[in-house]
Amino acid sequence: MSSGHRWPATLTAAVLTAALLTIPVTAAQAQAPGAAPISLSSGERGLIRFQLPDEAAFDRLVARGADVAARPRTLPGGVLADVVVDAGELAALTAEGAVPVQVIQRESESAGRMAQRNSLRVAAADTLQFLQAYWWTSNGRTFLQTQVFTTASDDPDVEITVTWTAADGTTGSYQLVRFEDAGEYQYHYALPQPLPGRPVSVKATSSLGGVSRPITPQSWPGTTPPALPSGYQKDFVDAYMTPTDISARIKRLARQYPKLLDVINLPNKTQGYRRTAAAYLGDPATAAIVVESVKFGDQGMNGVQVRTVDPGAPNRPLDSAYRDRVLTVRLATDAAGRVISTTDQVAAFIAARYPQRFQSFVEDGSAGLIMPVAGPARLDDGLAGAEVPKKPWTVQALRIGKFRDGSKPGVLAYSQEHAREWATPLVTLEFAERLLANYASDPATRQLVDSTDVFVIPLVNPDGANFSFNDFNFQRKNLSNHCTGAARDPRNRNSWGVDVNRNYAVGSYFDGYVGASANCLSGTYAGTGELSEPESRNVVALAEKHSNIKFSLNVHSYGGYFMWAPGAYKVPGRVTLPRPSIDEQKFFLDSAKRIVGAISTERGTVTWPAYTGPVADVLYSAAGNSADHLYYELGITAWNFEVGNDRWNEATQQWEGVGFQPPFDEAHAESQEYASGLLELVRIAASSGDLR
Secondary structure, three states, X not given: OOOOOOOOOOOOHHHHHHOOOOOEOOXXXXXXXXXOOOOOOOOOEEEEEEEEOOHHHHHHHHHOOOEEOOOOEEEOOEEEEEEEEEHXXXXXXXXXXXXXXXXXXXXXXXXXXXXXXXXXXXXXXXXXXXXXXXXXXXXXXXXXXXXXXXXXXXXXXXXXXEEEEEOOOOEEEEEEEEEEEOOEEEEEEOOOEEEOOOEEEEEEEEOOOOEOOOEOOEEOOOOOOOOOOOOOOOOOOOOOOOHHHHHHHHHHHHHHOOOOEEEEEOOOOOOOOOOEEEEEEEEOOOEEEEEEEEEEHHHHHOOOEEEEEOOOOOOOOOEEEEEOOEEEEEOOEOOOOOEOOEHHHHHHHHHHHOOOOEEEEEOOOOOOOEOOXXXXXXXXXXXXXXXXXXXXXXXXXXXXXXXXOOOOOEEEEEEOOOOOOOOHHHHHHHHHHHHHHOOOOOHHHHHHHHHOEEEEEOOXXXXXXXXXXXXXXXXXXXXXXXXXXXXHOHHHHHHOOOOHHHOOOOOOHHHOOOOOEOOOOOOOEOOOOOOOOHHHHHHHHHHHHOOXXXXXXXXXXXXXXXXXXXOOEEOOOOEEOOOOOHHHHHHHHHHHHHHHHHHHHHHOOOOOHHHEEEHHHHOOOOOOOHHHHHHHHHOOEEEEXXXXXXXXXXXXXXXXXXXXXXXXXXXXXXXXXHHHHHHHHHHHHHOOOOOO
């Protein structure tokens, strides 16, 4: 769900600013001394971390509809924001006072980081309570993370400091910053802090005179899975995989493991890697219209030409002819033989004369101008992936198990709802192949497969994925274009589509929940209605048809989160979807610790305790997300991964983001560690017992 998520311009700046996750990072930490200047080449886009001078600058950025990829974070004297920009936007932001501090991802890379500011002021005494105090060791380095609640919740300027004592007697302290969400105070918080050793005591004090009782931090997550046996087979991914690659992998697995695997063709075919064909007729800088095909470009409309001509005689009416794939529009003239047809008239004429073949609208800024003699312009769908199949796509699910009859508890793992999250299908396919390859040789794997019914959808959004691989790698949505009028201008081609993970039917935008948009160009566009898209309907159809599915895990990137319901709230008041029962909350957390522990066995990656919990609490409100639909509508215990945890840079003493499409070595590591997490989920399901 991502992180990496575009903040819709339709949301009020007040809500967005209130949702900033504040982290105590100093301005001096923003960029390492001597770092090379940050730049982008002409035409290149990048995911760049900017330091903005203040929150007002961020509000202006949001109001302009900037592609803000991850949750912004404030630091003293500024705001850090991860923004997808091109070279011109980078220059404009820099001129406005924004300072680029990290290139997280260029057009073949990416990432995200965070940090923030805090203003301080003294007021009257308060009561402090630790909500979290956890420590862990990762790659030889000990970290501590804390959350503290103050009863002075209405005071935005209270300062809270945590003091720690390590087992060897060393001490230290760090400052927390206030976290508000949707205008409601939540707690004070800090990024994980590096310590010289295990902490044995922490205490919080406030600028108002409040002092907490000392407590002993707990080990996080405190669980580890059983060791893998000698000869255990793993590491089945060796490169990023396109939708075509994934289809080939599914076919190979079906041939190789016919006794353990069924391939399910999901019922709703997607649009396919195709779009309508369009062209500018005229010069968009002076006067032009857009002519667009009604059918998709691959349905015989790519290459069709359109032109306007001066009939060269007085008093001629506006007229046209379509022959040999060329549309010729003869412009109207007055008594002196001058062209008098306007852009509006020509656009309306084409749409009315050829409603089954063409649609047309006036280019922004060209309304009412005399239509120029122009062309021929060639219609094209703009898709660069010449080798990609164009036809509607059949999304497939793997069903793994010895008993695939509904008698065993079902587990659903699904990935790449968001097109740009290339690492996620590597996770689900690595997980699936481990189960299949080790069945014959590993008794523990055999017991898991015999005791459960595992469903895997490696690729929910194939059309968007094809577009991300071939055209615009920051594509988040599918390829459905529900825009109308000028919003269909080809200049918006990288902003079309529906956010599949905002298109479900529980806690949706259409029910008044926050975190999705009605703007068809927004990164979180919810579609024309709940479940309007085949991609979302496929996930629901699979879960509804197989009622034995009791557990699910939706794999996203990036940021290193592990989450569950509720995933959305309404404002004002930050009213969430119903909270799980106390017993369910305990099960969610206890299971999360087991799964986080399994992830950490691969390379020491630890999902932070502050990033483990309900989506609406640890990330943001995500109206209409799939996990909420599965949990509330179908009674499935549903979790979400955001793979791609921030990495600690010992040299800079900073946490650094990895992005949607990190270098493959990083993506490969993510596939291995999160596949281990999915295996732990299957162990949890296996322990739930036979359904007969």
